[in-house]
Amino acid sequence: MLQLIKVSGKSLFPEYREGDFVLVAKIPFFLRHIRQGDIIVFDHPVYGLMIKRVERLVPERDEIYVIGTHEFSVDSRTFGPISWKVLVGKVIWHIQIPR
Amino acid sequence: MIYKLAEALDKKFNFDEAKAHCDIPCGIYDPITAQIAALTVVRMIDLMKELEEGHADHNEEYQNSMARYVAVKEEHAEKAKHEIRVIWGDYIKQQHVDKHPELNGLVHKIMQLGSKSRQTADRDQAVQFVDAINQFAEIFWDTKGIAIKRAKAPYKPGLEMVYPNL
Numbered sequence: 001m002l003q004l005i006k007v008s009g010k011s012l013f014p015e016y017r018e019g020d021f022v023l024v025a026k027i028p029f030f031l032r033h034i035r036q037g038d039i040i041v042f043d044h045p046v047y048g049l050m051i052k053r054v055e056r057l058v059p060e061r062d063e064i065y066v067i068g069t070h071e072f073s074v075d076s077r078t079f080g081p082i083s084w085k086v087l088v089g090k091v092i093w094h095i096q097i098p099r
Numbered sequence: 100m101i102y103k104l105a106e107a108l109d110k111k112f113n114f115d116e117a118k119a120h121c122d123i124p125c126g127i128y129d130p131i132t133a134q135i136a137a138l139t140v141v142r143m144i145d146l147m148k149e150l151e152e153g154h155a156d157h158n159e160e161y162q163n164s165m166a167r168y169v170a171v172k173e174e175h176a177e178k179a180k181h182e183i184r185v186i187w188g189d190y191i192k193q194q195h196v197d198k199h200p201e202l203n204g205l206v207h208k209i210m211q212l213g214s215k216s217r218q219t220a221d222r223d224q225a226v227q228f229v230d231a232i233n234q235f236a237e238i239f240w241d242t243k244g245i246a247i248k249r250a251k252a253p254y255k256p257g258l259e260m261v262y263p264n265l
Contacts (some may be wrong), residue, residue: 003115005117006114006115007117008117008131009119012119013241014243018119021109049116050117050119068119093106095101
């Protein structure tokens, strides 16, 4: 129901940095309450396990648009919306690498 | 402490990694190019003044040097404007503007001061141009979470500049 995951890459920099940890809730209650701006983890069929911010939701089409903060972030601008089916969980705790 | 605990657990259990994936490693943006270009504008104005004061006779030598200083001033004022436009247009995102609401107004001010620096030989305007670009640099480095330091440029006109404190 809860999973600790390590962040790699820079697409959510500077808020999330390489080496940060996140606690991800897989509890259905949290998954039903995903909102714009939430940070989510999902298992993309091509790119694998990814962490991004929710840009917008299209519930009627079962779609979530995700986005990174970095200019060259690979996200829905590249691969389009993701399906709810690939959603792993919502980040509920961010453990930052010492700065 | 919590991070160290998470790190120790990661070493033991090897947590999954979620990629905050980027297409190419990093865009290379640095306002120093604009800062140096703006500083060059001030330097050219100083050289123009020195030339004017040292030549009672506006002969070919004088005309040639003055034309060159003006051309370099034109070129560098435009270069500084261009560099700021690129960073503002390609790198700056909405969240940066949200954090620094003065940013768009500052960029507009830089554009105007750059134009004034081309149109005139007004040193005060050119120094304001450098100052405004320094303010932009300060915001730029803040968006990257990098502290800044202020130091005088180690060459004429030796104005105070903003540098990343790496």
